[in-house]
Amino acid sequence: MARNDDVEVLAVAGHDVRITSPGKVFFPERGETKLDLARYYLAVADPLMAAMGGRPVMLQRFPNGVGGSSFFQKRVAATKADPWLTTATVETPNGTTSSALVAVDLAHVLWAVNMGCLGFHVWPNTAADPDHADELRVDLDPAPGVGFPMIREAAAEVRALLAELGIACFPKTTGNRGLHVYVRLEPRWDGYTVRAASVAMARELERRRPDLLTASWWKEERGERVFVDFNQNAPHRTVFGAWSVRANPHGQVSAPFTWDELSDVEPPDLTVATVPPRVARDGDPWAAMTPQSLDPLLELHERDMAAGLMDAPWPPVYPKMPNEPPRVAPSRARKDTD
DNA sequence: GTCCCTG
DNA sequence: CAGGGACAACGCGGG
DNA sequence: CCCGCG
Ligand SMILES: [Mn+2]
Ligand SMILES: [Mn+2]
Numbered sequence: 130m131a132r133n134d135d136v137e138v139l140a141v142a143g144h145d146v147r148i149t150s151p152g153k154v155f156f157p158e159r160g161e162t163k164l165d166l167a168r169y170y171l172a173v174a175d176p177l178m179a180a181m182g183g184r185p186v187m188l189q190r191f192p193n194g195v196g197g198s199s200f201f202q203k204r205v206a207a208t209k210a211d212p213w214l215t216t217a218t219v220e221t222p223n224g225t226t227s228s229a230l231v232a233v234d235l236a237h238v239l240w241a242v243n244m245g246c247l248g249f250h251v252w253p254n255t256a257a258d259p260d261h262a263d264e265l266r267v268d269l270d271p272a273p274g275v276g277f278p279m280i281r282e283a284a285a286e287v288r289a290l291l292a293e294l295g296i297a298c299f300p301k302t303t304g305n306r307g308l309h310v311y312v313r314l315e316p317r318w319d320g321y322t323v324r325a326a327s328v329a330m331a332r333e334l335e336r337r338r339p340d341l342l343t344a345s346w347w348k349e350e351r352g353e354r355v356f357v358d359f360n361q362n363a364p365h366r367t368v369f370g371a372w373s374v375r376a377n378p379h380g381q382v383s384a385p386f387t388w389d390e391l392s393d394v395e396p397p398d399l400t401v402a403t404v405p406p407r408v409a410r411d412g413d414p415w416a417a418m419t420p421q422s423l424d425p426l427l428e429l430h431e432r433d434m435a436a437g438l439m440d441a442p443w444p445p446v447y448p449k450m451p452n453e454p455p456r457v458a459p460s461r462a463r464k465d466t467d
Numbered sequence: 468g469t470c471c472c473t474g
Numbered sequence: 475c476a477g478g479g480a481c482a483a484c485g486c487g488g489g
Numbered sequence: 490c491c492c493g494c495g
Contacts, residue, residue, distance in 0.1 A: 149468075149469095150468085187482070187483085188481090189482095190468080190481075192468045192469085193468090200480080200481050200482080201481075201482045201483070202480095202481050202482080203481085203482055203483075204481075204482095208469090208470090221482090221483070221484095221485095222483095222485090222486090223484095223485070223486090227482090243468075244468055244469075245468055250482090268495095270495090346493090346494075347493080347494090348493090348494080358494095358495080360494080360495075361495075365483095366483095366495085367482095367483095442487095442493090442494090443486095443487090444486095444493090444494055444495065445484080445485070445486055445487075445493065445494060445495090446483075446484065446485050446486055446494095447485095447486070447487095448486070448487090449486080449487065453487095455487080455488070456486080456487045456488065456493075457487070457488045457489075457492090457493075458488095458492085458493060461488075461489065461492075461493080462488085462489085463488080463489065
């Protein structure tokens with residue numbers, strides 16, 4: 130570990146990773162620096178790599194820290210300075226390919242930190258197995274006016290349904306206002322199938338708790354409820370990763386926690402400053418994650434299709450899908466003449 | 468933050 | 475050699 | 490042309 134005034138060099142995972150401007154303040158609230166951010170990722174390295182290791186990631190970069198200008202970066206190339214960087218090919222819905230960074234070890238993570246990357250958007254597949262999505266992400270999005278108590282209740286409802294189906298799942302804060310619930314999957318299904326399962330789950334959740342949850346893609350139909358964002362499981366879509374840091378003055382983290390903690394978890398309390406001691410004390414809240422079967426949710430989906438339901442609307446940019454209903458908000462739909 | 472292109 | 479732009483999705487379905 | 494959605 131060498132050092133001079135402008136550059137800190139960290140020996141990590143067999144590579145020397147440069148952290149330039151280590152003293153630059155990245156998080157104004159408490160003044161954590163770029164080097165503090167690197168130390169944060171070192172402190173959560175074990176659970177971070179369990180969650181993100183081997184996956185392609187997109188960088189969200191703030192070269193001058195929180196409050197500075199920012200941009201996403203998907204394409205990464207190994208340079209002469211860093212010939213060890215590993216990339217993998219990822220695609221967009223229209224087939225465009227990119228070489229994305231793969232989080233193979235903490236050196237790759239810290240390389241990104243040096244580029245001003247606060248957090249990572251993670252693909253639902255490993256680089257080694259691009260044709261299978263091995264993660265189901267239940268994205269709980271509060272409509273305007275919905276507070277965190279309802280989000281907690283929504284997550285408990287997700288857990289109850291999945292438990293009935295024999296599927297183990299694990300929660301994290303998003304770093305913003307919502308929660309994510311993750312299911313590790315056996316690598317047997319592609320992204321289209323995982324999304325179909327997600328549609329079925331969202332609809333079943335709304336059937337059970339229409340007062341609390343909605344599966345409606347169209348905002349005008351959601352009301353003051355929690356939207357179960359099934360489209361976040363569409364092929365090629367990324368999600369803000371576990372242990373990643375938001376561009377918030379406090380450095381709020383997308384922090385995994387245990388179900389026991391659901392009733393008192395407070396997202397603003399989980400920051401780049403508070404999460405490392407939590408991990409040191411409690412270890413990985415997701416340590417028990419093991420690959421699950423998607424079959425129970427696919428049976429739900431088949432039941433809905435047999436009952437005459439259609440697929441749900443896809444996001445913009447995706448081509449029209451078989452059995453997709455018209456992709457238009459109901460209030461704008463052409464009047465049906467039959 | 469770094470690269471790459473322009474002037 | 476200084477300055478500036480690029481760095482993701484941003485095209486697809488409907489009216 | 491506009492708008493939808495993250
Ligand atoms: Mn969300
Ligand atoms: Mn969402």
